[in-house]
Amino acid sequence: MTALIDVILPVFIVIGFGYLVTWRGMLSESAIDGVMRFAQNFAVPVLLARSIGRLDLGASYDPGLMLSFYSGALTSFVIGIAAARRLFGRSGPDCVAIGFACMFSNSLLLGVPITERAYGADALAGNFAIISIHSPLLYTVGIVAMEAVRSHGSGAGLGRVGLNALVGVLRTPLVIGIMAGFAIQLFQLTAGRDLPVPVWAAMDMMATAALPTALFGLGGVLFRYRPEGDMKAIAMVSGLSLLVHPAIAYGMGRWVFDLDTALLRSAVLTAAMAPGVNAYLFANIYSVAKRVAASSVLLATAGSILTVWVWIAILP
Numbered sequence: 001m002t003a004l005i006d007v008i009l010p011v012f013i014v015i016g017f018g019y020l021v022t023w024r025g026m027l028s029e030s031a032i033d034g035v036m037r038f039a040q041n042f043a044v045p046v047l048l049a050r051s052i053g054r055l056d057l058g059a060s061y062d063p064g065l066m067l068s069f070y071s072g073a074l075t076s077f078v079i080g081i082a083a084a085r086r087l088f089g090r091s092g093p094d095c096v097a098i099g100f101a102c103m104f105s106n107s108l109l110l111g112v113p114i115t116e117r118a119y120g121a122d123a124l125a126g127n128f129a130i131i132s133i134h135s136p137l138l139y140t141v142g143i144v145a146m147e148a149v150r151s152h153g154s155g156a157g158l159g160r161v162g163l164n165a166l167v168g169v170l171r172t173p174l175v176i177g178i179m180a181g182f183a184i185q186l187f188q189l190t191a192g193r194d195l196p197v198p199v200w201a202a203m204d205m206m207a208t209a210a211l212p213t214a215l216f217g218l219g220g221v222l223f224r225y226r227p228e229g230d231m232k233a234i235a236m237v238s239g240l241s242l243l244v245h246p247a248i249a250y251g252m253g254r255w256v257f258d259l260d261t262a263l264l265r266s267a268v269l270t271a272a273m274a275p276g277v278n279a280y281l282f283a284n285i286y287s288v289a290k291r292v293a294a295s296s297v298l299l300a301t302a303g304s305i306l307t308v309w310v311w312i313a314i315l316p
Helices: 002-023 029-053 063-086 092-103 107-119 121-150 158-170 173-191 197-222 231-256 261-271 277-286 290-314
Strands: none
Touching (some): 002 029, 002 197, 029 197, 063 121, 063 261, 092 231, 092 277, 092 290, 107 121, 107 290, 121 173, 121 261, 231 261, 231 290
C-alpha cells in the first residue's frame, strides 16, 4: 500500500489535475494542445538529449535488458494483430494500429517518473537505454507493417515502403531528441571535452519542466478520449500492455538473462506502462482504429494504477 500511495499516486494526481482542469473548462482544448506541443516537441526531446548525452553507454546497453523488453513488445504486437484479425474481424490497417497500441508502452511519461519515485534517479539508466531506441524501433516496425498492408496489391516495392517508414521515423521530435543525445556523446568523444556549462544548465531547465508538463497535458488530452464501444478490443490491448508485456520482460530478464536488480526493474516497469498517446497519434495519422487506440490509452492508464502496484510488489 505504501508503494501505491508514495510512488504511483503522485504521478496520477498530476494527470488527474490536468484532466480536472480540462473537464471544468479552465483550459481550452487548444491550450492543452499547446501544453502538449511544448512538452512533446521541445521539453521532452531536450530531456532525452540530456539524458542520453550523459548516459554511460557501455554500462547501460545490456543485450539482456533490450531483448527482455523488446521481445515482450514485439510479441504483444503480433498477438494484437492476430487477435484483431481473427477475433474481431478488423481490416488490415486497423489490425496494425491495434497491434501498435499493444506494444507501444508509455515508457517516458509514465515509466520514468514511476521508476524514479520507486527507486530513485540513479535507477533510470536502464529506462533511458530502452527509451533511446523505443520510438525509432517501434515506429519503424509499425510504419513498415502499416505501409506493407496499405500497399498490398498496389505494386509498391519494399524500397518504397522502407523509405516511407524512414521518413516518418526521422520526422518524429522524440527521435530527433534521441539523435541529438547521441550527437552529444559523439562530440564529447571526439572533442575530448564536455559541452559548455551554460548549455547543460539550459538543458536542465527545459528537462525539469518536461515530465510535469507532459503529465499535466496528458490528463487534458485523456479527457477527450471517452471510451465508446469496442470494449473487447480495448480490454485485449489493456491486457497485453499491462500484463503480457511485463510478464515476458520479467520472465526473460530474471530467468533467461539473469539481469541485475536495477536493470530488471527498468525492463519490467517500462514494459508495465499503459499505451502512450503515441498509440493514438499513430492511429490518427492513418485514420484507422482511432476509437480503440484512444480508449485504450485512457482505460489502460487508469488500470495501470493497480497493475503497476502489483509489479512493484513482485520486483526485488
